[in-house]
Amino acid sequence: MGGKMHELTTNCVFRHGRRHKCAACFRQYNKMEHLVEHMRAARHSSHEPRCDVCGKHCRTFESLRDHLGVGGSTLPKATHCADAFASRSGCTLCLRVTPHHRSSSCKLDRAPAAMSRPAAMAMNSRQPQGRALALGCKMVGAGSDGSLDVVARVCVVDEQENVVFETLVKPLIPVTHYRYETTGIRPENLRDGAAVMTVKSAAARVQDLLLAGEQPWRARTTRGRARLLVGHGLDHDLDALGMDYPAYLKRDTATYPPLMKTSRLSNSLKFLTLTYLGYHIQTGHQHPYEDCVAAMRLYHRMRRQEHAKGGGDDADVPAASAEQAFPAWRQRELERMTPDELLRLSRPDYHCWCLDE
Structure with a gap:
């Protein structure tokens, strides 16, 4: 009996010693072929959020927050x-543990209140700065129960x-619920006038700003002058405006994998702004300007992530x-x-925004 127990213990230790550990998420497998299959499915890369304490890769920032005990989990x-994260005063916004770093440098102030409409209309001819533009829309309700979203402000x-x-936008169909508590829009605001545009005119203006003088067909096939479109x-929003835009030029904070929930569902812009920028939005009457600024700040924070380079010349290009x-x-x-060689070979399954720099 004792000999059998010794043999069983020896076999367990032998098998444990031969287990193959993923260099990214630290999962262990008895057979190397299982680790290869895991790497083929997981698509680990240097662009994933990573724990500064142990070096573990996480699929989303939410799973990294759970790993570091931020937010009570x-x-x-x-x-x-x-x-270790708590003792070293890790930043609860960027989730980094670096010397002399303080959360106050990551915490941003709330965007200033939207300017008056005459001042905003005067700026409609302003030349955009930068390669990206943020789009925000506010909807009012249509249909018998007011649940159908139609755009009223862009x-x-x-x-x-x-x-x-x-601009304010006059809906194509009758409005049955103006949602004044959140939109601040009244019926008289959407009456015909110089300050109110049609949906078609507003969409044309937005498209002109995004294309920057480039032909629509060319923007869908090359990386020319067309601008990146940021938003949540x-x-x-594009469906409400009756617009289309190339997917590779969109930067959507609702569908960007590192900012999504661990269940692969979208987080709200309100939650993302509080969690990663440190201030509240969407209180009282809501203006799309505040949503645009929040989405643009989130995009800038994600774009400035410092990720280690991969193992090849095209290591930062997502595999199809x-x-x-x-x-x-x-x-x-x-x-x-080795597990490290497999990790260097692996490619992400999404375009990391740090590549826009």
């Missing part, structure tokens, strides 16, 4: 990192947080599919690689 296996902000276009829930990074015909060669 602490995973059982991450108590060491949570304690705002476009450049990278310097200057208003380059702002861009597809919803996992088979490009880990082709099946190289299975035996992949199984002979």
Whole structure:
């Protein structure tokens, strides 16, 4: 009996010693082929949020917050990192643990109140600064129960947080709920006048700002003069305006993988602004200018992330599919690689905004 127990213990220790550990998320596998399959599915890369204490890669910033015990959640296996993060005064906004860093440098002030409409209209001819523009829309209700969203106000902000276009929009169908408590819009605000545009005219103006003189067909095939479009829930806003825009030029804080929930659902702009910028938005009457500024600031914070370079000349270019990074015909060669070599070979499955710099 004692001999069998010794043999069983020896086998367990032997198997434990041969377990293969992922260099990114630290998961362990008995067989190297299982680790290769994990890397093929996980798509780990240097662009993922990473713990400054243990170096673990996390899929989203929300999972990193759980790992570091920020926001009241602490995973059982991450108590060491949570304690180290707290003792070293880690920044709860950028989740970094660096010497002489203070959260006050990451905490931003709330955007100034939207300017008066005459002043905003006077700035509609301002030349946008930077390569990106932020779009924000406010909706009123239509339909029998007022649940159908129709655009009533449009705002476009450049990278310097200057208003380059702002207007009220007259909906194409009757409005049944103006949602005054949040929009601040009354029926008399949407009557015909010089300050109110049609949906088609507003969409044309937004498109002209985004294309910057480039032909629409060219913006969909090349990286020319067309500007990046920043926002939260861009597809919803573009649908309301009856517009389309190339996916590779969109920077949507609602669908950017590191900013999403661990369940792959979108976080609200209000939550993202408080969590990563440190101030409240969308209180009282809401103007799209505030949403534009918040989305642009989130974009700038994500764009300035410092990520280590990968292992090749094209290591920072996302692969179109996992088979490009880990082709099946190289299975035996992949199984002979170390976990660190597999990680250097891996590619993200999304475009990291740090590549826009």
